[in-house]
Amino acid sequence: MNAIAALSPYSSALGKPNIERHTLSVLVDNEPGVLARVVGLFSGRGYNIESLTVAEVAHGEHLSRITIVTTGTPEVIEQISHQLERIVPIHKVTDLSMQARVIERELAMIKVHGTGEHRSEALRLSEAFRAKVIDATIESFIFELTGSPGKIDDFVELMRPIGLVEVSRTGVAAITRGAKGM
Amino acid sequence: MSKQMTGAEMIVEALKDQGVDTIFGYPGGAVLPIYDALFQQDSVQHVLVRHEQGAAHAAEGYARSTGKVGVLLVTSGPGATNAITGLTDALLDSIPLVCLTGQVPTHLIGSDAFQECDTVGITRHCTKHNYLVRSIEDLPRILHEAFYVARSGRPGPVVVDLPKDVQFALGMYQGPLNIQHKTYQPKLKGDADRIREAVAMMAKAKRPVIYSGGGVVNSGPEASKLLRELVALTGFPITSTLMGLGAYPASGENWLGMLGMHGTYEANHTMHDCDLMIAIGSRFDDRITGRLDAFSPGSKKIHIDIDPSSINKTVKVDLGIVGDCAHVLEDMINVWRTEGHKVDDEALAGWWKQIDHWRARKSLAYRASKTTIKPQYAVQRLYELTKDRDTYITTEVGQHQMWAAQHYHFEEPNRWMTSGGLGTMGYGLPAAIGTQMAHPKSLVIDIAGEASILMNMQEMSTAVQYGLPVKIFILNNEYMGMVRQWQELLHGGRYSQSYSNALPDFVKLAEAYGGHGVRCSDPADLDRAILEMINYPGPVIFDCIVDKQENCFPMIPSGKAHNEMILAELSDDAGVAIGSIIDEKGKMLV
Numbered sequence A: 001m002n003a004i005a006a007l008s009p010y011s012s013a014l015g016k017p018n019i020e021r022h023t024l025s026v027l028v029d030n031e032p033g034v035l036a037r038v039v040g041l042f043s044g045r046g047y048n049i050e051s052l053t054v055a056e057v058a059h060g061e062h063l064s065r066i067t068i069v070t071t072g073t074p075e076v077i078e079q080i081s082h083q084l085e086r087i088v089p090i091h092k093v094t095d096l097s098m099q100a101r102v103i104e105r106e107l108a109m110i111k112v113h114g115t116g117e118h119r120s121e122a123l124r125l126s127e128a129f130r131a132k133v134i135d136a137t138i139e140s141f142i143f144e145l146t147g148s149p150g151k152i153d154d155f156v157e158l159m160r161p162i163g164l165v166e167v168s169r170t171g172v173a174a175i176t177r178g179a180k181g182m
Numbered sequence B: 001m002s003k004q005m006t007g008a009e010m011i012v013e014a015l016k017d018q019g020v021d022t023i024f025g026y027p028g029g030a031v032l033p034i035y036d037a038l039f040q041q042d043s044v045q046h047v048l049v050r051h052e053q054g055a056a057h058a059a060e061g062y063a064r065s066t067g068k069v070g071v072l073l074v075t076s077g078p079g080a081t082n083a084i085t086g087l088t089d090a091l092l093d094s095i096p097l098v099c100l101t102g103q104v105p106t107h108l109i110g111s112d113a114f115q116e117c118d119t120v121g122i123t124r125h126c127t128k129h130n131y132l133v134r135s136i137e138d139l140p141r142i143l144h145e146a147f148y149v150a151r152s153g154r155p156g157p158v159v160v161d162l163p164k165d166v167q168f169a170l171g172m173y174q175g176p177l178n179i180q181h182k183t184y185q186p187k188l189k190g191d192a193d194r195i196r197e198a199v200a201m202m203a204k205a206k207r208p209v210i211y212s213g214g215g216v217v218n219s220g221p222e223a224s225k226l227l228r229e230l231v232a233l234t235g236f237p238i239t240s241t242l243m244g245l246g247a248y249p250a251s252g253e254n255w256l257g258m259l260g261m262h263g264t265y266e267a268n269h270t271m272h273d274c275d276l277m278i279a280i281g282s283r284f285d286d287r288i289t290g291r292l293d294a295f296s297p298g299s300k301k302i303h304i305d306i307d308p309s310s311i312n313k314t315v316k317v318d319l320g321i322v323g324d325c326a327h328v329l330e331d332m333i334n335v336w337r338t339e340g341h342k343v344d345d346e347a348l349a350g351w352w353k354q355i356d357h358w359r360a361r362k363s364l365a366y367r368a369s370k371t372t373i374k375p376q377y378a379v380q381r382l383y384e385l386t387k388d389r390d391t392y393i394t395t396e397v398g399q400h401q402m403w404a405a406q407h408y409h410f411e412e413p414n415r416w417m418t419s420g421g422l423g424t425m426g427y428g429l430p431a432a433i434g435t436q437m438a439h440p441k442s443l444v445i446d447i448a449g450e451a452s453i454l455m456n457m458q459e460m461s462t463a464v465q466y467g468l469p470v471k472i473f474i475l476n477n478e479y480m481g482m483v484r485q486w487q488e489l490l491h492g493g494r495y496s497q498s499y500s501n502a503l504p505d506f507v508k509l510a511e512a513y514g515g516h517g518v519r520c521s522d523p524a525d526l527d528r529a530i531l532e533m534i535n536y537p538g539p540v541i542f543d544c545i546v547d548k549q550e551n552c553f554p555m556i557p558s559g560k561a562h563n564e565m566i567l568a569e570l571s572d573d574a575g576v577a578i579g580s581i582i583d584e585k586g587k588m589l590v
């Protein structure tokens, strides 16, 4: 496999591959199988998916918005956009990372186990991160935290030594700032 | 027009409305209502194949030779899975197909019912698009949409999966409406500024080359006409991919022959040394480029393609123009004329001198023989004896396919049907059947290998049933020749499983099917035997016994650049001598 990769112009000719992280927003007709088409494209062509979220955004028109965070060289990212555009029920693909100002948010629910010192430490940190307590028992909390993926990572790392039990994250939703749509 | 009818009737009605006169198929439980509707009409002819793969390739041959959408109809489960190879073939070669598959009734979907398979799931990766029709209300729209998607933009196969209850249901049929598709609207016109820039680059070029592909053929006859006009206007040299043969005539002065792995010395060297490459409807496939980081290193590249994802996919180009070849070519020619551009005559004359030098290497030459039929000689004689007729050529896959591409010369587009992208052995005979259905009066020849032909041999029975006088011209070298050649190149000549053992007697086989068999092993008798084949009014299997050792040259070994071709002289004592040409990196490639 190495020999093949080395012969690709995007790794050898350009020297060290320049891997970037991009957030793509994909507007699709919400018909059966459309998510399978998108996911199948990524697995079939060997592209990465760091995170993927999907939900209907316009019920009347059956439009869904898929947000995909992916990594690759700029050439691969361009290919991904074009390959997505080939999928028939896709309306529009926007590479949000090419836009000047984009907001990315993720929601996480974090379950932490602990008593005594640990318990108060967890609570103190959650306040600093503006996480909400959405469930509590004598020996556990569930925090709800919204923010950039990095902020959630940080919080999760802090909870680990205290008594992290599990995390459920939504994946990234993203939108551009300002008055204009995608 | 809006009329009440059953789903099955709608399907037949939609075929009529889409101008379909012929479909290829095979019945089964999940499509019986459609077969019943077909039984009760006679505007759509159904050709019963012997295997669903045959139906798909036949539809491809029909499509490729007419420019229309090819249609196949198969049952659920095994019917659908048997068609997969043909669908994939059509996807890789951008052939417009509509494949109608039967499905178990909607209430049984997901229950592992008899002959149920997840057809839309399985075919998602080998179709341009696919549909599962869940209700009769959606059926007419989906049927017409399927044809629209198959033929528009970069063409490709579309599957419509039809649960049996939907075929029985009653609903209102709608004809093809002239509404715009919600999401799929490929761009036909190229960007005017980019076209102007392309023309300016062409006017400045000193060592230009046009590299055209199957997209020109797919775009329609107008594109080929315009391509010829552009070549005439500029005097630029032109080469083409396997899929693009015939768009520019092989007899044309500026023709360099095919390029790529088994392309001519002049075509590949021209590509390597050019300062401007104009890629039109071609996709920089690995059979074309050879080693990518040494691919035409000094050139500026213009790429015209209807599929935006083709541009910059494997080779970075300087100017990409998204649009249909015919539209873009027309605009280019107009700009060239109205802006009064002239080529650099002096530079071009020097370039042609260099090209003539490469041509003088006569890279397609081979050692003639008086005792055995050389496969190249067989194709040459076939060409000479059929070129003045109305002839269509299909092929299987292997050395014979490359020899056909090298030694059979095409003057017109849509005359050459071959499996390029997928390289599907077994393509040629069913494709010939589809082609013959579309052109009943023409001479249709499948240039075959003895191994490939056995993969869909059963379709001989179809040819006999429908009185289709297809000619199967087997270059019988008793080997999977192309495999044997690679085993010589890569594996020390250890011919692991590449000998065609226990071959049938092809003459008797032809007769057993009800056709005619001809065998020839003597070069002196070849012309007579070919004429016997041509003049026989029904299907013929021609067992042409050729040199068993011959290898296909010239060749760019895998992992090598265009200017590192091996020619036939170099590999005289084939086998061990050529075993050292491909390095370790190249061996990893296919």
Ligand SMILES: Cc1ncc(C[n+]2csc(CCOP(=O)(O)OP(=O)(O)O)c2C)c(N)n1
Residues within 6 Å of the ligand: B396, B397, B398, B399, B400, B401, B423, B424, B425, B426, B448, B449, B450, B451, B452, B453, B475, B477, B479, B480, B481, B482, B483
């Ligand atoms: C369905 C399929 N299986 C395997 C291959 C790999 N393959 C490529 S060429 C070839 C040998 C073809 O032999 P033959 O038809 O006799 O043609 P020749 O090369 O001898 O002219 C094989 C096995 C293929 N292309 N398609």
Ligand SMILES: [Mg+2]
Residues within 6 Å of the ligand: B398, B449, B450, B451, B475, B476, B477, B478, B479, B480, B481
């Ligand atoms: Mg053979």
